[in-house]
Amino acid sequence: MADSNILLRVENLCKEFPVDTDFISKRRGTARSVHAVNNVSFDIRAGETFGLVGESGCGKSTTGRCIMRLTEPTSGHVYFEGKDVAAMNKKELKELRRNMQFVFQDPYASLNPRMTIGEIVSEPLVIHDMMPNKDERIEFVRGLLDVVGLNPEHINRYPHEFSGGQRQRVGIARAFALRPKLIICDEPVSALDVSIQAQVLNLLSDLQQEYGTAYLFIAHDLSVVQHISDRVAVMYLGNMMEYSDWKTLYAEPCHPYTQSLLSAVPIPDPDIQASRNRIILRGDPPSPIDPPSGCPFHTRCPIAQARCSQEKPELREVLPGHYCACHFAEPNPIKESSIEL
Amino acid sequence: MFGFGLKKRNQQDLRDTPIPEGHHLLEVNDLKMYFHTQDGVVKAVNGVSYTLDRGETLGVVGESGSGKSVTSLTIMGLIDMPPGHVEGGDVLYRGKSLIGMSEEEMESIRGNDIAMIFQDPMTSLNPVYTIGRQLSEGMRLHKGLSKKEALDRSVELLRMVGIPNPEQRVKEYPHEFSGGMRQRVMIAMALACDPDILIADEPTTALDVTIQAQIIELMQEMQQKNGNAIIMITHDLGVVADIADKIMVMYAGSPVEFGTRDEIFYNPIHPYTWGLNRSIPEPVMDEKHPLTPIKGNPPSLVDLPEGCSFAPRCPYATDLCRSTVPPVHTTKTGHYAKCHYCNDAEFVAANAPETSRTRAGRTEAQKGGEA
Numbered sequence: 001m002a003d004s005n006i007l008l009r010v011e012n013l014c015k016e017f018p019v020d021t022d023f024i025s026k027r028r029g030t031a032r033s034v035h036a037v038n039n040v041s042f043d044i045r046a047g048e049t050f051g052l053v054g055e056s057g058c059g060k061s062t063t064g065r066c067i068m069r070l071t072e073p074t075s076g077h078v079y080f081e082g083k084d085v086a087a088m089n090k091k092e093l094k095e096l097r098r099n100m101q102f103v104f105q106d107p108y109a110s111l112n113p114r115m116t117i118g119e120i121v122s123e124p125l126v127i128h129d130m131m132p133n134k135d136e137r138i139e140f141v142r143g144l145l146d147v148v149g150l151n152p153e154h155i156n157r158y159p160h161e162f163s164g165g166q167r168q169r170v171g172i173a174r175a176f177a178l179r180p181k182l183i184i185c186d187e188p189v190s191a192l193d194v195s196i197q198a199q200v201l202n203l204l205s206d207l208q209q210e211y212g213t214a215y216l217f218i219a220h221d222l223s224v225v226q227h228i229s230d231r232v233a234v235m236y237l238g239n240m241m242e243y244s245d246w247k248t249l250y251a252e253p254c255h256p257y258t259q260s261l262l263s264a265v266p267i268p269d270p271d272i273q274a275s276r277n278r279i280i281l282r283g284d285p286p287s288p289i290d291p292p293s294g295c296p297f298h299t300r301c302p303i304a305q306a307r308c309s310q311e312k313p314e315l316r317e318v319l320p321g322h323y324c325a326c327h328f329a330e331p332n333p334i335k336e337s338s339i340e341l
Numbered sequence: 342m343f344g345f346g347l348k349k350r351n352q353q354d355l356r357d358t359p360i361p362e363g364h365h366l367l368e369v370n371d372l373k374m375y376f377h378t379q380d381g382v383v384k385a386v387n388g389v390s391y392t393l394d395r396g397e398t399l400g401v402v403g404e405s406g407s408g409k410s411v412t413s414l415t416i417m418g419l420i421d422m423p424p425g426h427v428e429g430g431d432v433l434y435r436g437k438s439l440i441g442m443s444e445e446e447m448e449s450i451r452g453n454d455i456a457m458i459f460q461d462p463m464t465s466l467n468p469v470y471t472i473g474r475q476l477s478e479g480m481r482l483h484k485g486l487s488k489k490e491a492l493d494r495s496v497e498l499l500r501m502v503g504i505p506n507p508e509q510r511v512k513e514y515p516h517e518f519s520g521g522m523r524q525r526v527m528i529a530m531a532l533a534c535d536p537d538i539l540i541a542d543e544p545t546t547a548l549d550v551t552i553q554a555q556i557i558e559l560m561q562e563m564q565q566k567n568g569n570a571i572i573m574i575t576h577d578l579g580v581v582a583d584i585a586d587k588i589m590v591m592y593a594g595s596p597v598e599f600g601t602r603d604e605i606f607y608n609p610i611h612p613y614t615w616g617l618n619r620s621i622p623e624p625v626m627d628e629k630h631p632l633t634p635i636k637g638n639p640p641s642l643v644d645l646p647e648g649c650s651f652a653p654r655c656p657y658a659t660d661l662c663r664s665t666v667p668p669v670h671t672t673k674t675g676h677y678a679k680c681h682y683c684n685d686a687e688f689v690a691a692n693a694p695e696t697s698r699t700r701a702g703r704t705e706a707q708k709g710g711e712a
């Protein structure tokens with residue numbers, strides 16, 4: 001695709017974690033591995049929010065970590081502004097790190113308790129030799145704290161003196177210090193109460209408008225992702241199941257898993273909730289150590305056919321800009337007649 | 342809690358005594374539970390009131406630390422005293438006070454008349470005993486079943502809560518179960534003695550949505566079958582919209598609003614409830630509405646603000662709010678709120694958020710006007 005707007009391109013990304021690392025398993029060749037990310041492809045455009053959803057353990061964080069090279073992919077490619085990240089030299093990698101930042105889920109664990117928030121926020125500037133003048137740097141950090149809604153007077157306080165929502169603001173200020181082009185937000189609001197969550201979501205939107213930063217927004221809360229994203233992707237058991245613009249994905253999902261997932265989210269409006277047809281999936285997701293043959297969803301899919309357990313569906317463009325990995329992809333594929341009541 | 346010493350079955354089951362005239366299954370009246378700590382007095386539960394009948398589901402919502410769990414643990418007699426102390430109020434179960442009941446009496450109520458399930462099943466399951474043994478314990482203790490009878494019933498219960506191959510699974514240990522299956526086991530255990538009341542403290546918070554949907558469906562099926570009441574503690578307004586008949590909204594240890602599900606969702610009268618409503622993303626398909634967060638953070642329970650606890654964050658706060666604790670206003674239907682202005686219809690009409698009902702009403706009116 002010759003879309004000059006594409007900032008990040010992920011191609012056939014795979015990540016396996018070995019589980020039987022003992023000597024005997026290795027010798028016998030019985031060592032197994034977790035297929036955490038399996039042949040995942042997508043792209044992120046400059047300035048957009050790309051939401052990544054899926055249930056616990058489906059590989060969202062691992063995908064984000066592979067993109068940042070916090071973990072080495074088993075295979076596949078990541079291109080940033082057209083350049084293969086794996087082929088980058090030291091200088092290019094440093095430049096890449098400057099342009100990609102991370103915001104983590106846990107505002108408690110992700111900040112160094114022995115550093116003041118001023119030191120935490122200015123650390124990326126120091127690492128990248130930007131603003132060597134200390135006074136200038138302090139002024140800049142005070143400005144950033146103000147932007148994220150923290151009192152600049154608190155620059156010398158420590159993380160434990162702040163609430164969860166405030167700590168998440170510190171993490172966001174730090175991520176924005178270098179004005180990166182992409183921020184990978186891994187469950188940035190999952191640990192926060194709804195009223196604080198709304199504050200942080202609004203902050204992320206405001207900063208994006210101001211600086212044109214793109215987000216890879218990882219979360220399991222589908223309504224939060226709907227609210228913040230331009231496009232949304234759904235993963236299951238390490239695989240990319242579907243992605244498209246948010247409206248199409250939420251109104252007319254083409255993948256049975258997306259449709260089931262959306263239908264399982266209770267809507268905080270009793271009238272709407274009572275009028276919905278609900279698909280309740282049976283069973284648990286299979287183990288990523290021993291994933292099913294064929295379609296990874298066939299063990300729980302309400303419309304699975306014989307073909308599904310033999311032949312793995314490829315991710316294909318079912319409608320312009322709408323990608324789906326199902327042999328029987330069509331808008332809302334699970335019909336009322338196949339819902340088990 | 343998991344001693345296996347079998348006691349003789351308690352002869353009088355409170356569950357079998359009829360509810361006295363004029364009483365409800367459960368009545369919580371102005372309950373106050375404070376913790377006396379080195380940092381000061383933590384007013385964790387500060388005047389909670391509600392009633393609950395068989396077959397009903399009460400949803401308790403509120404932010405982290407608002408006192409949801411402590412309220413239920415107080416009812417169950419599971420708060421360590423000290424540091425806890427019941428500062429006032431009462432809990433009546435079938436007309437009988439649970440506050441001040443002896444530990445022995447409470448033990449026969451817990452798990453038998455009132456059962457509780459927690460967010461993290463691993464903390465409530467004993468890792469060294471089989472699932473079957475843990476399920477059997479309560480039934481042998483409270484129902485006087487033999488070992489064999491209790492095990493057969495355990496298999497039946499596991500089947501009922503949707504665990505495949507239950508004859509095999511009763512012999513397994515908790516770590517061999519997935520998170521969703523452990524929560525099913527907890528429900529089976531809670532329902533083993535057909536309790537009158539099932540208290541579920543964030544039972545699905547740690548689970549994925551597809552598994553949450555299964556668990557909620559299961560709790561509803563069980564309620565239909567057994568007619569028990571449910572107290573569902575959650576921070577997810579979607580979950581209460583789904584299953585609650587009544588809802589209590591808590592803030593800083595106090596219930597700020599209580600009403601039927603329709604009252605709370607379509608006619609809320611407290612500014613905090615409005616704030617929650619405006620903080621959650623709307624499930625819209627046309628245009629996204631911006632969120633309106635509640636500014637600031639919840640107060641410390643050791644050092645509550647003077648007057649209304651919500652005043653520092655409330656956009657409508659006045660000098661009166663900042664100096665005087667608001668009274669509880671109760672409507673004819675039992676809908677109540679703790680705010681100086683919530684009984685002012687004009688104030689409510691001017692400031693309450695839009696709902697799908699008001700929006701539908703307006704479209705209707707527009708259509709009527711055009712015709």
Ligand SMILES: Nc1ncnc2c1ncn2[C@@H]1O[C@H](COP(=O)(O)OP(=O)(O)OP(=O)(O)O)[C@@H](O)[C@H]1O
Pocket residue numbers: 017018034035036054055056057058059060061062063220288
């Ligand atoms: N370092 C590791 N070693 C072994 N297995 C791992 C490692 N990191 C992740 N995994 C496994 O890879 C799979 C994907 O994990 P990942 O953390 O990417 O999921 P996730 O979608 O982010 O889940 P969650 O919503 O729970 O954060 C899981 O099965 C996980 O157990």
Ligand SMILES: Nc1ncnc2c1ncn2[C@@H]1O[C@H](COP(=O)(O)OP(=O)(O)OP(=O)(O)O)[C@@H](O)[C@H]1O
Pocket residue numbers: 376378383385403404405406407408409410411412424576642
């Ligand atoms: N043993 C204790 N000693 C002192 N304070 C306590 C004790 N137990 C609970 N608290 C305090 O009581 C308050 C209410 O706690 P509670 O657990 O009921 O909150 P909650 O609404 O259930 O929150 P969450 O949503 O996080 O579960 C909290 O501020 C908590 O710190």
Ligand code: SF4
Pocket residue numbers: 255256257295296297298299301302303304305308313325326327328329
């Ligand atoms: S390929 Fe088959 S099993 Fe997989 S989602 Fe489509 S219909 Fe279901």
Ligand code: SF4
Pocket residue numbers: 611612613649650651652653655656657658659662667679680681682683
């Ligand atoms: S009493 Fe005053 S501060 Fe409290 S909720 Fe009502 S208007 Fe707001």
Ligand SMILES: [Mg+2]
Pocket residue numbers: 060061062186
């Ligand atoms: Mg993760």
Ligand SMILES: [Mg+2]
Pocket residue numbers: 409410411542
């Ligand atoms: Mg709690």
